[in-house]
Amino acid sequence: MRRTWAAVRATGALGERPVRAALSLLRCLGREGPTLAGVVAWQAQRAPERLALTDGTERLTYAELQARVQERVRAWRSAHPPGTLVGLEAAGGQVAFVVDLLAGLRLGWRVVPLAPDREGMELASPPPPSSPSVAGRGGWGPPRAGRPVLMTSGSSGAPRLVRSAVRPVAALRVAGALLDALRPHRDAPVVLPLPLWHGHGLATLALALGVGAPLHLRAGASPEAIWTTLEVEDAEVLAVVPTILHRLLAAPGNAPRLRVVLSGSAPLSPGMAAATRARLGDVLFDAFGSTELGVLTLATPADLRAAPGSVGRPLPGVAVRVAPDGRVLARGLLRRGWHPTGDLGVLDDSARLTLRGRADDLMVIGGENVWPAQLENALLDVPGVVACAVLPVPCAEYGQRPVAFVEGDVDEPTLHAFALSRWPRRLRPARWVLGPLPRTPLGKVARGVLRARL
Structure with missing residues (x-):
């Protein structure tokens, strides 16, 4: 706890009188509810004129954000009882989505942020913004904590709701370690070009609003527009x-103040880590986790130099081990006991975890275990290859053989020549299947779709 307290103080969120600020936060959470909505109310009380967030169209200070949330709560106060699963779409813009999310949390709903193509989940819906206020009793009522309920990404199968609850003690230890490593600060602008319906985006939203840092929402923006935001806003x-x-690395741009690039949600190749270091310096961090289990490990710039391709060490409050069959198991933030992550991996002597691919995609070729990532990382070094995925198919001679799906400006003879120079026949x-790869709304390769094409 002492380390977490020191990390929180270092963010500047508590100002020059941290104990008094912490007590005011506790009072605010007691009044507004122990959610991110309560944190925003506290920020509005302490620094009403500070910029909270912008999406390129709207800019809201903390006072304006809090007023918008209160207005929405009054309009929705009797739409659904606390505890209701309510689906929330992002059709009205990113700032409006944050307002609706915070209002849903303040009302005690279990809010499910929905990707654009997620329908038919049998979730309740909030009233449309143009509808009149919902009739009901006045007042705010006793606060009940709402919470976000995430959906799996759908990269390996149909998306599903994840109903895990955060374990408070483990969450504090993980949060403290992340704050200590990333060093966010209330005067350090954050740029978020990710959608808010995914865990990575929501976690960054909570991080920025929690420390009071200006948050620039840029989901869907072009690489050039993101570079411009980074430079103009001194992000x-x-x-x-x-x-x-x-x-971003393929586009021109400059970000002189950038000191943290936090990657996650998909494998980061050693080549991309090296390219980022060459372009931006030692700023890259790589987080690994899952929607079901939460964030598990963090690779620092030092980890990525010492063990390229690793996802770092387990965070405090989290434990990770590798079963004899290579499957990665974890416990900590969201689950008690050991649970499979669905990944294959290895731990080195420094307790760094390196992933070898999804467990469902493990290939057994001529009696040898072969991880798709072994071949995919090599293919990404071929000039012109943008993305790739390797999956197994039955083979009478070897039991299985790989099939490679490749996206980019490259032809089959070039790929065949590369494979001939690097791998034995069985690998x-x-x-070869050339063309654009199917992706989830977040940009992950939809391996489940590819598997159905084999």
Whole structure:
């Protein structure tokens, strides 16, 4: 707890009188409810004129954000009872989505942020913004904590709701370690080009609002527009997935104040880590976790130099181990006991975890375990290859052979020549499939869709 307290103080969120500020936060959470909505109410009380967030169209101070949330709560106060699963779409813009999310949490709802293509989940819906206020009793009522309920990404199967509850003690230890490593500050602007319906985006939203840092929402923006925001706003923190990082590195731009690039939600290749270091310096961090289990490990710039391709060490409050069959198991933030992550991996002597691919995609070729990531990381070094995925198909001779799906400006003879120079016959893809890869709304390769095409 002492380390967490020191990390929180270092963010500047508590100001020059941290004990008094912490007590005012506790009072505010007691009045407004122990959610992110309560934190925003506290920020509005302490620094009403500070910029809270902008999406390029709207700019709200903390006072304006709090007023918008209160207005929405009054309009929705009797729409659904506390505890209701309510689906929330982002059709009205990113700032409006944050307002609706905070209002739903203040009302005690279990809010499910929905991706654009997620329908038919049998969730309740809030009234549309243009409808009149819902009739009901006045007043705010006793606060009941709402919470976000996330959905799996759908990269390996149909999306589903995840109903895990955060374990408070483990969450404090994880949060303290992340604050200590990333060093966010209330005067350090954050740029978020990720959607808010995913865990990575929501976690960054909570981080920025929690410390009071200006948050620039840029989901869907072009790489050039993101670079412009980074430079003009003197941004110090950028949250990305590898797909967005790849596009940024391929575009011109400058970010002189950038000191943290936090990647996550998909594998980060050693080549991309090296390219980021060459372009931006030692600023790259890579987080690994899952919607079901929460964030598990963090690779610092030092980890990525010492063990390229690793996802770092387990965070305090989290335990990770690798079963004899190579499956990664974890416990900590969201679950008690050991639970499979669905990944294969290895731990080195320094307790760093390196992933080898999804457990469902493990190939057994000629009696040898072969991880798709072994072949995919090599293929990403071929000039012109933007993305790839390797999956197994049956083979009479070897039991299984790989099939390679490749996206980019490259032809089959080039790929065949590369495989011939690097791999024995059993590892050379039995078939090359060229063209755009199917992706989830977050940009992950939809391996489940590819598997159905085999």
